[in-house]
Amino acid sequence: MRTYFQLAAAGFHRYSTYRMAIAAGVITQSVFGFIRVSVMFAAVAAAGGELAGYDRQQASTYVWLGQALLAPVALFGWTELADRIKTGDIAVDLARPVDVQLSWWAADLGRAAFQLLTRGLAPLVIGAVTIGFALPGSWTAYPLGLVSVLLAVSLSFIIRFGVNLIAFWSLDIRGFIGLYLVIVAPFSGLYVPVHLFPDWLRTIAYATPFPSLLQFPIDVLSGRVLGVDALLVVAMQAGWLVLLVAVTRLLMARAALRLVVQGG
Amino acid sequence: MTEIRTGSGTGTEPIIEFADLRRSFVVRQKAGRVRRTKKIVHAVDGVSVRIGAGEACGYIGANGAGKSTTIKMITGILVPTSGTVRTCGLDPVPQRRVLAREIGVVFGQRSQLWWDLPLRDSFKILAAIHRLDPEAARERTDRLVDGLGIVDQLDTPVRQLSLGERMRGEVAAALVHSPRLLVLDEPTIGLDMISKERLRHFLITERAERGTTLLLTTHDMSDIERLCDRVLVVDHGRLVYDGTLPGLAQRVALQRVLVVDLWEPRPPLHLAEATHIGSEGDGVRQRLAFSPHDTTAARVLAEVSSQVEVRDLTLEEPAIEDIVRTLYHST
Amino acid sequence: MLLGSRIRSQTAYRTSFWLTVATSVGVGLIEFIEIYVILTNVPVFGGMTFAQAALVFALANMGFSFADMVFGQFDSMPSHLRLGRLEVMLVRPLPLIVQFVTADFQLRRLGRVAVGLVIMVLALGYLDLTPTPAVVYLLIITPFVGGAIYGALFVMAGGVQFFVIDGAEFTSAFVYGGSYAGQLPGSVLLEPVRILFTFVIPATATAYLPALIILDLPGPAFLPSWLGWFAPLFAVWAWVLALLAWRAGIRRFTGAGG
Numbered sequence: 001m002r003t004y005f006q007l008a009a010a011g012f013h014r015y016s017t018y019r020m021a022i023a024a025g026v027i028t029q030s031v032f033g034f035i036r037v038s039v040m041f042a043a044v045a046a047a048g049g050e051l052a053g054y055d056r057q058q059a060s061t062y063v064w065l066g067q068a069l070l071a072p073v074a075l076f077g078w079t080e081l082a083d084r085i086k087t088g089d090i091a092v093d094l095a096r097p098v099d100v101q102l103s104w105w106a107a108d109l110g111r112a113a114f115q116l117l118t119r120g121l122a123p124l125v126i127g128a129v130t131i132g133f134a135l136p137g138s139w140t141a142y143p144l145g146l147v148s149v150l151l152a153v154s155l156s157f158i159i160r161f162g163v164n165l166i167a168f169w170s171l172d173i174r175g176f177i178g179l180y181l182v183i184v185a186p187f188s189g190l191y192v193p194v195h196l197f198p199d200w201l202r203t204i205a206y207a208t209p210f211p212s213l214l215q216f217p218i219d220v221l222s223g224r225v226l227g228v229d230a231l232l233v234v235a236m237q238a239g240w241l242v243l244l245v246a247v248t249r250l251l252m253a254r255a256a257l258r259l260v261v262q263g264g
Numbered sequence: 265m266t267e268i269r270t271g272s273g274t275g276t277e278p279i280i281e282f283a284d285l286r287r288s289f290v291v292r293q294k295a296g297r298v299r300r301t302k303k304i305v306h307a308v309d310g311v312s313v314r315i316g317a318g319e320a321c322g323y324i325g326a327n328g329a330g331k332s333t334t335i336k337m338i339t340g341i342l343v344p345t346s347g348t349v350r351t352c353g354l355d356p357v358p359q360r361r362v363l364a365r366e367i368g369v370v371f372g373q374r375s376q377l378w379w380d381l382p383l384r385d386s387f388k389i390l391a392a393i394h395r396l397d398p399e400a401a402r403e404r405t406d407r408l409v410d411g412l413g414i415v416d417q418l419d420t421p422v423r424q425l426s427l428g429e430r431m432r433g434e435v436a437a438a439l440v441h442s443p444r445l446l447v448l449d450e451p452t453i454g455l456d457m458i459s460k461e462r463l464r465h466f467l468i469t470e471r472a473e474r475g476t477t478l479l480l481t482t483h484d485m486s487d488i489e490r491l492c493d494r495v496l497v498v499d500h501g502r503l504v505y506d507g508t509l510p511g512l513a514q515r516v517a518l519q520r521v522l523v524v525d526l527w528e529p530r531p532p533l534h535l536a537e538a539t540h541i542g543s544e545g546d547g548v549r550q551r552l553a554f555s556p557h558d559t560t561a562a563r564v565l566a567e568v569s570s571q572v573e574v575r576d577l578t579l580e581e582p583a584i585e586d587i588v589r590t591l592y593h594s595t
Numbered sequence: 596m597l598l599g600s601r602i603r604s605q606t607a608y609r610t611s612f613w614l615t616v617a618t619s620v621g622v623g624l625i626e627f628i629e630i631y632v633i634l635t636n637v638p639v640f641g642g643m644t645f646a647q648a649a650l651v652f653a654l655a656n657m658g659f660s661f662a663d664m665v666f667g668q669f670d671s672m673p674s675h676l677r678l679g680r681l682e683v684m685l686v687r688p689l690p691l692i693v694q695f696v697t698a699d700f701q702l703r704r705l706g707r708v709a710v711g712l713v714i715m716v717l718a719l720g721y722l723d724l725t726p727t728p729a730v731v732y733l734l735i736i737t738p739f740v741g742g743a744i745y746g747a748l749f750v751m752a753g754g755v756q757f758f759v760i761d762g763a764e765f766t767s768a769f770v771y772g773g774s775y776a777g778q779l780p781g782s783v784l785l786e787p788v789r790i791l792f793t794f795v796i797p798a799t800a801t802a803y804l805p806a807l808i809i810l811d812l813p814g815p816a817f818l819p820s821w822l823g824w825f826a827p828l829f830a831v832w833a834w835v836l837a838l839l840a841w842r843a844g845i846r847r848f849t850g851a852g853g
Contacts, residue, residue: 031769039633047637051636182621191628192629342849362688374679
C-alpha cells in the first residue's frame with residue numbers, strides 16, 4: 001500500500017514542475033469559461049430565466065465547476081501508456097512486482113490532486129470574482145462532491161487506460177484517441193449540460209459512462225442533486241468504475257498473454 | 265590514404281571562414297527551492313578558422329565543447345553573439361536560403377528525409393525543392409544511390425530503414441544538389457563497421473571526383489584518420505589545435521604499444537627501449553609501451569627478440585581519445 | 596509534388612485512414628451538437644433561429660477546417676522543436692512557413708469541411724434566402740476569409756510557442772477559443788468577450804458578421820452588421836500580427852533576438 005502512496009506522490013510532484021503550463025492552462029480555461037458562460041446565460045435568458053433547472057447563477061456554477069474539473073479529470077488525450085507499449089518498454093513495467101494498472105492509477109491520482117489544487121481552484125476563483133456563481137444549498141454537497149470527483153477521476157483514468165491498451169493490438173492508436181475525444185466530450189457534459197439534451201440523446205448519454213466523468217460530479221458538487229439523489233448518482237459512478245475495472249483487467253490479462261507469445 | 269586533389273589553394277575565397285566567432289547562452293538554473301540563477305555559458309569563445317575549397321576537416325572535441333554550436337552558425341541555424349562567419353562567401357543566417365543551395369548538411373541525430381515516404385520520394389522532393397533539372401537529378405541520384413549501396417532500399421519507407429541504411433540515405437539526400445560544401449554532424453554515430461566503411465569510402469571518392477569540401481564532427485577517430493587531412497580540436501569553446509592528424513599525434517607524443525605473443529608464458533620482460541605495461545594469459549601476451557619520439561617499433565622488437573622468441577605481434581596506434589584528452593590537459 | 600506523395604502515403608494506411616476521416620466528421624458533428632442542443636430548448640439563441648445559427652456555425656467551421664488543414668502544423672511547434680525539425684528545415688532553400696504547411700498535410704481533415712458544407716447547404720435550403728449578388732459573394736468568400744483568419748491564428752500560435760515553451764496550452768486559448776467563439780452567434784458573447792473576439796482576435800468576423808449581412812439581421816452592441824463587409828480587412832490585420840509573431844519566434848530560435 002505504501003508503494004502506491006509513493007507513486008501518487010511522485011505523480012503529484014511531477015506535475016508541480018510544469019509551472020508555465022499551469023499558468024497557460026489557467027488562462028485558457030478562463031477564456032473558455034467566459035465563452036461558455038456567455039452561451040449559457042444567453043440560453044437561459046432566451047428560455048425566460050430558467051432552463052432545465054438552471055437559472056443564471058446555477059448556469060454559472062455549472063460552467064466554472066466544469067472548467068475547474070477539466071484538468072483533474074483529464075478528459076483530453078493521454079497516450080503515455082500507449083507510447084510505452086509501442087516502444088516495448090511495457091515489458092519492464094510488467095516485470096515489476098507492482099500491479100501495472102494500480103501503479104499508473106496511483107500516479108494519476110497524484111496528478112489529479114495537484115491539478116485540482118491549482119487548475120481546479122483557479123477558475124473557481126476567477127469565476128467567483130468576475131461573474132459570481134451559486135453555492136450548493138446544503139453542506140452535504142461538499143463531502144459527497146469530493147467522493148464524486150474522486151470517482152470521476154478514477155473512471156476517466158480507467159477509460160483512458162483501456163483506450164491505451166488498444167496499442168497492444170493496433171499500431172496506430174492516434175485514430176482511436178481522436179475518436180475517443182470526439183465521443184467523450186459532448187456526452188460528459190463538457191459543452192452543454194447533459195440535462196439539456198433532447199430525450200433521445202439523453203438516453204444514449206446515460207447509457208455511457210461519460211456523464212459520470214464531468215456532469216455528475218458537477219451536479220453533486222453544485223448541489224443540483226442533494227441527499228438521496230446525490231447518493232444514487234455517486235452509486236452509478238461507482239458501478240461504472242467497477243465494471244470498467246473488470247473489463248480493463250481482462251484486457252490487460254489478454255494483452256500480457258499476447259506479449260509473452262510475441263516474445264516482447 | 266588515397267590521393268586527394270586539394271582545392272585551388274590560396275588565392276581563392278575560402279569556403280568557410282570565421283573570425284573571432286563567439287556564441288554565448290544564458291542558462292537558467294534552479295538554485296534551491298524557488299530562486300533561479302542565470303549563468304552565461306560561452307559555447308564558442310573566440311574561434312577563427314579558414315577552410316579552403318576541397319579541404320576535408322575534422323572537428324573534434326568533447327561533448328559541450330562547442331562543435332554543434334559552431335556547425336549551427338556555419339549552416340545558418342544560429343546567429344553568432346559576436347564575430348563574423350561566412351560560408352561560401354555568404355552570411356549564413358540572413359542569406360540562409362541562398363546558402364542552402366550551396367551546402368549539404370547531414371545531421372547525425374535528426375533526419376531530413378521524409379519519414380513515412382519511400383526513400384525514393386525524398387530524393388524526388390529534394391530535387392524539386394532545389395529546382396534541379398529532373399533528368400540530371402535522376403542521374404545524380406542514381407549515381408549517389410549506387411555509390412552508397414542503397415539501391416534496394418529505394419522503395420522502403422524511411423522509418424523502416426536500418427540506421428546504416430538511413431544514414432547513407434541522408435548523405436545521398438545532402439548531395440543531390442551537388443553542393444560545394446558538405447557538413448556532417450556526427451554521421452557515424454551508432455553505425456556498424458560495414459556501414460561506416462561504406463560511408464567513408466563513398467565520401468572519399470565523392471571528394472576526389474568533385475572536390476567537395478568536407479567538414480565533419482565526430483567522436484570516431486578512425487573517421488578522421490580515413491577522411492580528413494586537417495584536424496581542428498575544440499575545448500570549452502576555444503580552438504586548441506589546428507593542423508594535421510600526425511602532427512597532433514606527434515605533438516601530444518603518446519606512446520605506441522607493441523603487443524607480442526610468445527610461445528609460452530614468461531615473466532614480464534625488462535627492456536631498455538620500452539616499458540612493460542601488462543601481461544595476459546600469465547605472460548604469454550605482453551604489452552610493451554614505447555615513445556615514438558625516443559625509439560622505433562623495429563628497435564623494440566629487436567630487443568624483445570634478443571630475449572625471447574616472438575610468435576606473433578601487433579602494433580597499437582595511440583588511442584586518439586587519449587591524444588585529445590592529453591591535449592585538453594596540456595592547455 | 597510533396598502533397599501528392601503525402602496523400603498517397605496516407606491512403607495506404609487503410610483502416611487508420613478511414614478511422615480518422617470518421618473522426619474528423621465526428622469532430623465536426625460534435626461541435627454542432629452544442630448549437631443543436633441549445634436550440635432544441637429555446638426558439639432563438641442570440642437573436643437567431645436554429646437555421647440561422649446553423650449557418651453561422653457552418654461558415655465558421657468550414658473556415659476553421661481549411662485553416663486546420665493548411666496551417667494545422669503550427670499548433671504543435673513544441674513537438675517539432677523537440678524533434679529538431681526546425682533545424683532540418685533551416686538548411687533547405689524554402690521559406691519556413693511553406694515547409695510547415697507541407698509538413699503533414701492531412702487529407703483526412705476534409706471530413707470536417709464536408710460536415711460544414713452539408714450543414715450549410717441544409718441551412719440555406721431551410722432559410723430560403725434570395726440569392727442577391729451580395730449574398731452569393733459573401734457565402735462564397737466567407738469560408739476562405741474565415742480560413743485566412745484562423746490560419747493566421749495558427750501561425751501566431753506557432754510564433755508565440757517559441758517564447759512560451761511549456762505553454763502550448765496558452766495559444767489554445769486564442770486558436771481554439773477563437774474557433775469556439777467564431778461558431779457562435781456573436782451577440783451571445785458577453786460584451787468584454789465580444790470585443791476581445793472581434794477586435795483583438797477577429798473570430799466573429801469569420802462567420803457571424805458576414806452572416807448578419809446575409810441574413811439581414813441587426814448586430815448587437817459594438818458589432819454593427821456592416822462590419823461584415825470588412826472581414827477581409829480583419830484577415831489582413833490577423834496576418835500582420837501572425838507574421839510579426841512568427842518572425843519574432845524564428846529570430847528567437849536563431850538567437851538573433853540576442
